Amino acid sequence: MQKNxxxxxxxxxxxxxxxxxxxxxxxxxxxxxxxxxxxxxEAPISAIKPVPIPSFEGMLKKSPKGDKWIIGVNENVAxxxxxxxxxxxxxxxxxxxxxxxQDFQCAPKDMHTWDALGKKIEAEADVFASYLLMPxxxxxxxxxxxxxxxxxxxxxADRYDVSLTAAALKWREIAPGRVVVLAAKDGFLDxxxxxxxxxxxxAYLATSKQPIEVPxxxxxxxxxxxxxxxKARVDARAWFPKEPEGLEITEHAFVVEGDGxxxxxxxxxxxxxxxxxxxxxxxxxxxxxxPTFR
Amino acid sequence: xxxxxxxxxxxxxxxxxxxLERLAELTDSSKSYLWELENRDKPNPSMDKVNKIAxxxxxxxxxxxxxxxxxxxxxxxxxxxxxKYQALDEGDKKRLRKIVDxxxxx
Numbered sequence: 001m002q003k004n005x006x007x008x009x010x011x012x013x014x015x016x017x018x019x020x021x022x023x024x025x026x027x028x029x030x031x032x033x034x035x036x037x038x039x040x041x042e043a044p045i046s047a048i049k050p051v052p053i054p055s056f057e058g059m060l061k062k063s064p065k066g067d068k069w070i071i072g073v074n075e076n077v078a079x080x081x082x083x084x085x086x087x088x089x090x091x092x093x094x095x096x097x098x099x100x101x102q103d104f105q106c107a108p109k110d111m112h113t114w115d116a117l118g119k120k121i122e123a124e125a126d127v128f129a130s131y132l133l134m135p136x137x138x139x140x141x142x143x144x145x146x147x148x149x150x151x152x153x154x155x156x157a158d159r160y161d162v163s164l165t166a167a168a169l170k171w172r173e174i175a176p177g178r179v180v181v182l183a184a185k186d187g188f189l190d191x192x193x194x195x196x197x198x199x200x201x202x203a204y205l206a207t208s209k210q211p212i213e214v215p216x217x218x219x220x221x222x223x224x225x226x227x228x229x230x231k232a233r234v235d236a237r238a239w240f241p242k243e244p245e246g247l248e249i250t251e252h253a254f255v256v257e258g259d260g261x262x263x264x265x266x267x268x269x270x271x272x273x274x275x276x277x278x279x280x281x282x283x284x285x286x287x288x289x290x291p292t293f294r
Numbered sequence: 295x296x297x298x299x300x301x302x303x304x305x306x307x308x309x310x311x312x313x314l315e316r317l318a319e320l321t322d323s324s325k326s327y328l329w330e331l332e333n334r335d336k337p338n339p340s341m342d343k344v345n346k347i348a349x350x351x352x353x354x355x356x357x358x359x360x361x362x363x364x365x366x367x368x369x370x371x372x373x374x375x376x377x378k379y380q381a382l383d384e385g386d387k388k389r390l391r392k393i394v395d396x397x398x399x400x
Contacts, residue, residue: 047397049393049397051390051393053382053386053389053390053393054386055382055386056382056386056390061394061397063397063398064398065398070397072393072394072397185329185333186313186314186329186332187314187315187325187329188325188326188329188333190333210326211326211329211330213325213326
């Protein structure tokens with residue numbers, strides 16, 4: 001039985017609201033422990049334990065007896081927003097995937113399948129975590145009527161105690177127009193993620209196919225550390241050659257720095273386009289890489 | 295995900311404060327090739343390339359190659375979900391195994 005990540009997260013949000021336990025930021029540790037005990041008392045999440053190993057992020061592990069699960073999380077290197085997201089992500093595996101266990105034991109034989117399945121469950125866990133920590137209705141009420149700015153996203157990141165990148169990816173989902181969120185590292189795109197409208201119009205960047213260089217005209221090539229980021233306008237065709245002439249993209253850029261990772265977060269907002277028809281080929285190639293919410 | 299070779303190159307390059315562009319010049323590579331080497335799980339480069347990169351980064355080629363044996367899923371992945379597990383080196387995998395074993399002691 002497949003569980004839908006959004007529905008499962010929304011279900012928990014409803015329970016939290018009914019119980020009056022829905023103040024932000026969501027207390028994800030307590031939620032994981034209490035909710036798992038309520039829905040699966042025979043094998044709940046019994047603890048969340050620190051794993052101080054650099055380059056380790058998080059894991060969900062079943063006890064040898066099968067009577068409980070433990071979430072391990074590296075609390076040393078990450079910001080509290082990233083730690084929250086990691087715990088929510090591991091909690092997602094518990095809610096969505098703990099019954100799929102048999103499948104994982106079979107998978108390693110076939111690395112290709114493992115890889116595809118692995119990517120799918122990772123993406124599902126990120127969606128669940130995003131909705132659990134940032135319910136769509138609340139997020140919408142925070143951003144509606146406001147122009148996109150790094151300060152607005154910072155406000156959201158603080159409210160939900162998530163990273164700025166997680167807030168930007170959420171905004172991309174909620175925003176009415178065409179939006180592409182991306183991460184640039186050393187002048188190339190590490191990943192890119194278009195919302196549905198942008199994707200359907202052909203505005204996506206297939207970062208997993210080949211390295212894509214940040215266009216010279218983009219503000220991302222010259223952005224430097226600043227609390228409210230950089231904003232600029234650029235010819236749409238600098239990023240997407242197939243866009244009509246004369247359109248401009250608004251770019252927001254923000255330098256994200258952390259222990260062992262740093263990149264420039266970019267948010268591209270594209271003007272509406274009324275063209276309906278699309279190349280079939282475009283729609284068949286969703287190779288836009290895996291965004292990381294941290 | 296980056297290979298352990300890629301992470302070593304990237305870390306050392308940053309430590310020395312060399313830009314991707316500069317390392318590309320020093321090693322007769324294209325920027326995009328080096329970027330992929332650092333950030334993606336690319337097949338190992340030729341020995342000649344490894345030697346050039348090691349020279350530019352003032353390292354022994356062996357240091358770059360190291361014991362980068364990417365072991366496939368073994369026992370401890372049977373009932374666990376990991377993030378970035380493959381990125382851990384053997385030492386860290388051992389430490390992780392020890393930490394996890396202690397969880398079930400009590």
